[in-house]
Amino acid sequence: xRVRVLAFARLRELLGFGERDLELAPRATLDxxxxxxxxxxxxxxxxHGSTRFARNGVLSxxxxxxxxxxxxxxxxxxxxG
Amino acid sequence: xxAVSPDPIDLGALVAAVGDPAHGAICTFLGTTRLTSPGDExxxxxxxxxxxxxxxxxxxxxxxxxxxxxxxxxAIAIVHRTGRVELGEASVGVAVGAPHRVAAFDACExxxxxxxxxxxxxxxxxxxxxxxAWIANTPGGxx
Numbered sequence: 354x355r356v357r358v359l360a361f362a363r364l365r366e367l368l369g370f371g372e373r374d375l376e377l378a379p380r381a382t383l384d385x386x387x388x389x390x391x392x393x394x395x396x397x398x399x400x401h402g403s404t405r406f407a408r409n410g411v412l413s414x415x416x417x418x419x420x421x422x423x424x425x426x427x428x429x430x431x432x433x434g
Numbered sequence: 435x436x437a438v439s440p441d442p443i444d445l446g447a448l449v450a451a452v453g454d455p456a457h458g459a460i461c462t463f464l465g466t467t468r469l470t471s472p473g474d475e476x477x478x479x480x481x482x483x484x485x486x487x488x489x490x491x492x493x494x495x496x497x498x499x500x501x502x503x504x505x506x507x508x509a510i511a512i513v514h515r516t517g518r519v520e521l522g523e524a525s526v527g528v529a530v531g532a533p534h535r536v537a538a539f540d541a542c543e544x545x546x547x548x549x550x551x552x553x554x555x556x557x558x559x560x561x562x563x564x565x566x567a568w569i570a571n572t573p574g575g576x577x
Binding site: 362363429 | 465483484485486488489490492514525526546549550551552553554555556557558568569570571
């Protein structure tokens, strides 16, 4: 299945994209997507503990199963205001 | 008025957006960009804000709903800028209209505190020497 991935701020810089498509196995989770996206980028891997995920605009745990066409987002610690 | 946009913040428009003859109070907050961050002496030359716009807009609406659930009937406007914001300019604005001032003050503080804690918006400081850093808000902090 294919999902759309958005990366922001420090993660956007480290991963080298703000937006891309990602092919995943059926029933893949957010954690699976994270592993795929950060493979070979140790600086990004180290940010896992401070990163939140959103699936279709809703904060979601890493174990959340994904579906075809989902939009997932990788959210570093926020700094608005 | 709920918005995430590169446009400068118009305080008059925020106030107008929450005007209501049934209300007796309007409280506003502007967050402005500052020359230095806490614990960092380097002068900031410029700031850039980045947002997950669709989620931030939904979150602003949710913050307004939560404020109404806590503080009663309110009119709330929340706007945040994206892109470059010059020093001293407002990066975020909140206006709350309420029947009485206590609810207006309380809801305004609740809205900006909640936004800073969770809205999907990021800030990058650029320093005079060309270095940059993403600055995260501290939980319960004043930064």
